[in-house]
Amino acid sequence: MEYVSDFEWKDGIKVSELVDGLGEVGFQSVELYRASEVFCKMKRENAKIFLTFTSNMVTSGLRGFFAQLIRLDMAHIIVTTAGAIEEDIMKASGEKFAIGSFNSDDVELHEQGINRVGNLEIKNESYANLEAMLQPLLGELYKKKTRWSVSELLYEIGLRLTDENSILYQAAKKGVPIFCPAITDGSFGFQLYLFQQDHKDFIVDVVSDFGNIIFATNHDEKKAVIALGGSVSKHHAILSTLLNGGAELAVYMTTAHKTSGSMSGATTSEAKSWGKIKDESDIATVVGDVTIMFPLAMCRSLDELSKEDLIKE
């Protein structure tokens, strides 16, 4: 039996001390601590870790943190959406995203050529620069072969980037595959379409990539899922672990609630119906904004794992 314990600040308090304290505070703070513990287990038990996130998290400054996690060997398979790919490339190309407000005047922003994502802002110019870069790149790849799976495409792009904070760069360097089942759903898709207009035999083979994600792990390996936000990214990772017998470890972080029956709000309790989860201590669902919850829980885990020599820069 664990008991609630009064939290107290001390000067210069570390994140790991705060999260340890939160473990005895109550409500979501307890779930956050549990999530941090499951992250540690993933590494201690040498699991293959699926990390999934929606594109808005790459709009945010979590992008560099994801890249660091790949570098630290804390993420072995990435699943995300087209916007995340686009924005990682933009940032790797030097584009800057501004911090604005949730209550901006959207008509005014439009006149200034600015696109709002919550309280963040992306210039039209950043999209134009991305587009200018993608066409020659696709031309280059097309010369190699005409039929590409999405993860192959993203690997080739990653090889061509030079930004240490880039997800695609680090993934290419570490051999971490990036899956993006809805690759056409964005500016990236439009560029692929334009390219195909002049190269009719250019094929993006999403079906073969499904094989790639299935064979990225296997029944014998321990599997773990870190699902940040919902959407196709979360579902795709769960689906591919399921086809390999189910994940043994899972953390879901989301602002969605289970009451609407959506994938975004689906809890890790469902994970038990995958048939592989045996122990409550192996799963955690944290309700809250990922931009706060995830770095908070994961920083403590990294501190712990560093002490145990399980991660190294």
Place this chain on the structure above:
Amino acid sequence: MEYVSDFEWKDGIKVSELVDGLGEVGFQSVELYRASEVFCKMKRENAKIFLTFTSNMVTSGLRGFFAQLIRLDMAHIIVTTAGAIEEDIMKASGEKFAIGSFNSDDVELHEQGINRVGNLEIKNESYANLEAMLQPLLGELYKKKTRWSVSELLYEIGLRLTDENSILYQAAKKGVPIFCPAITDGSFGFQLYLFQQDHKDFIVDVVSDFGNIIFATNHDEKKAVIALGGSVSKHHAILSTLLNGGAELAVYMTTAHKTSGSMSGATTSEAKSWGKIKDESDIATVVGDVTIMFPLAMCRSLDELSKEDLIKE
């Protein structure tokens, strides 16, 4: 200036009377009434209507309502996810989904071969039946040609169904294209993968389908978006109207909030930054469970449009 007005029940009250009353109640009830008015405008102004929904809504009994809307010419382009396609086909094949509880014992359900989606349940058997049906169908289509866009595939499946309540059936009958940018993200994707293993030249061409959705409308046409829930479906419809100059009319219904910066919670205020929305009366965002909000608002609109002879069975 409009004023709050006391709502009162009368015996045998109609949905349209209730929604008219809600328009003067306050908070989300006012937004719901506004949404119903925007639905009417879509038809009155002869707009091309994009209807998007997530797969859980097809798990629910909204599925037949979506089919009815296609039949009534209230939806001209559908965007959804793989689960929605699968479950529409399952139901068209006679599979029944049970109503359960949000608080089921998931371990027990797993032992019974039951998959939970919120308070609804799908049997493993229903998936097995779907799979048994898809392989011969893919074989049949493969004989026609080897390279298919997703919307072509779904059209062919629709042609082969016979259920009046099926989305795919009604869409095929009415020539309404169904787009599914993440078609591999589901059991359907696994079947495509299995088929491709034995037919290496079988291609699902998602890139060409991006062209199809762009050319499903144009700059001159008035465009409307009904986005139910978030995810790739919502984003894809907004993206393709944007490439045609932006939608003039839009209703978003979702349980997500804008505070997380996610697509699911993005409001119609952003729609103004598309540069085409001029008038507050042309957009509405309703926060709440779609399974209640949508039939409530839309039933009133259909009653109104029926009076105006703008829809006919």
Place this chain on the structure above:
Amino acid sequence: MEYVSDFEWKDGIKVSELVDGLGEVGFQSVELYRASEVFCKMKRENAKIFLTFTSNMVTSGLRGFFAQLIRLDMAHIIVTTAGAIEEDIMKASGEKFAIGSFNSDDVELHEQGINRVGNLEIKNESYANLEAMLQPLLGELYKKKTRWSVSELLYEIGLRLTDENSILYQAAKKGVPIFCPAITDGSFGFQLYLFQQDHKDFIVDVVSDFGNIIFATNHDEKKAVIALGGSVSKHHAILSTLLNGGAELAVYMTTAHKTSGSMSGATTSEAKSWGKIKDESDIATVVGDVTIMFPLAMCRSLDELSKEDLIKE
């Protein structure tokens, strides 16, 4: 075993038909139908019905609906907060509340002397009129006696109103007590304070009112709670039924989720720990905006109860 059933619109559809259909749709629509059934049970089983709501619902047009429910004998004990009392009196005095927007310019509203409550607006003038009316009224009551429980005070005010749509008026007429455990938390409290400055022996006795709510029901009676929104109102009704052995029937409607451990988000599952709820069919929790969920579910119940001759105008 119940199954999901496709919902279909028919021309001139009634609310009761819609809600019946929602019962087989899924997610919150199923919970809404269950809530409507529990409302019917409350009357069929002749329960003492506690109705609780927060002040924003009286800002909205639900105010007249609550008055109607008292008139129809569907609410026997009211628990609410000070704002609800104030605004019911304002409206009974002819004040009008405007419908605005959630995204108003609050600085501009302030300059116009307008207070915003979500997308509704109350003028400073309405508060001034309330205050002008309360001082002489308190003087009148003070002449009768110097020590008043809150429910006695509210009864006396109700007697002096003449608006059929007023909660206080109908409650006084029907002998339905109104409890307001935080009576000083509002403009009303300030008026009480001003009056007490000149009448030091004027006492509002909240402690004796706790006795009144406990003795408003008893162990032998069947007890039901309809809690709309959370806060002190919800907690107070649950507490007083608990002291009488617990409620047998309960419906909670709220936008809050259980994940924060708040009273607003507490579910009816907790009701089982009261020790009186035996059957799942006697409780329901609906997540969603009360201004839509409540009239929708309750209108169907009233239609049903009217057919069964259990309510009469």
Place this chain on the structure above:
Amino acid sequence: MEYVSDFEWKDGIKVSELVDGLGEVGFQSVELYRASEVFCKMKRENAKIFLTFTSNMVTSGLRGFFAQLIRLDMAHIIVTTAGAIEEDIMKASGEKFAIGSFNSDDVELHEQGINRVGNLEIKNESYANLEAMLQPLLGELYKKKTRWSVSELLYEIGLRLTDENSILYQAAKKGVPIFCPAITDGSFGFQLYLFQQDHKDFIVDVVSDFGNIIFATNHDEKKAVIALGGSVSKHHAILSTLLNGGAELAVYMTTAHKTSGSMSGATTSEAKSWGKIKDESDIATVVGDVTIMFPLAMCRSLDELSKEDLIKE
């Protein structure tokens, strides 16, 4: 113009470093950083700080943190609900609250005499002990005088406690008044009622306490509100600052959203309509679980203020 900046973990990272980083991440993380800055401003500008919280936060381990904030002179006026008072006293008397699960079997808990608050648990025994202690205490106070304001009562109780982690103890020691406008809404209220049965002239004067909270500050003083959660506590603090010309600084933290028009979800934007807030930098609204958001933001503020010698143990 500020820009999004990639967040990166470093070994042994401190809370203040994390929160500084979050300020450039995006979405709620930016709002959290802003909140932390407003907390610092409250102290730097020597404001009178109102701290409000709901009872579930005292169920949690935030209770000792609130006591510490009073000790550190970071909270000058407390507003809360009856449950918070009760549970602070229980804990000061040695009662322990267990950490459980949001998905407990409530029927089983009831049989064990355990009351669930989210994922925390309070034994019936703890309530019984509280009750046993309150009657003699009330007897003692009654001998002094028969008419008590709530804040006087709570001060006297605080004087009798000896727990450094107790809110009431620290408040009594520092002369910080505790207001509880709905004091009867809980076990405490029942004890007051029982006592009054045998002491008819025992009065809890809530009206005079309204005067006390109004005169706890004044127009000339700078005023700040930290509202954690919603309910009567939040409303009461806002109301009493308003009657003194409005607060200059405000942070709201809550899981509620503004879409329902509730006080719990009301934003600091409304604060601008109070007429005193001139600058966006003086207000912040953070959406998320208070048990995580508050210690995270406040610990950074305390680190900063400690460096500036503005707080001392």
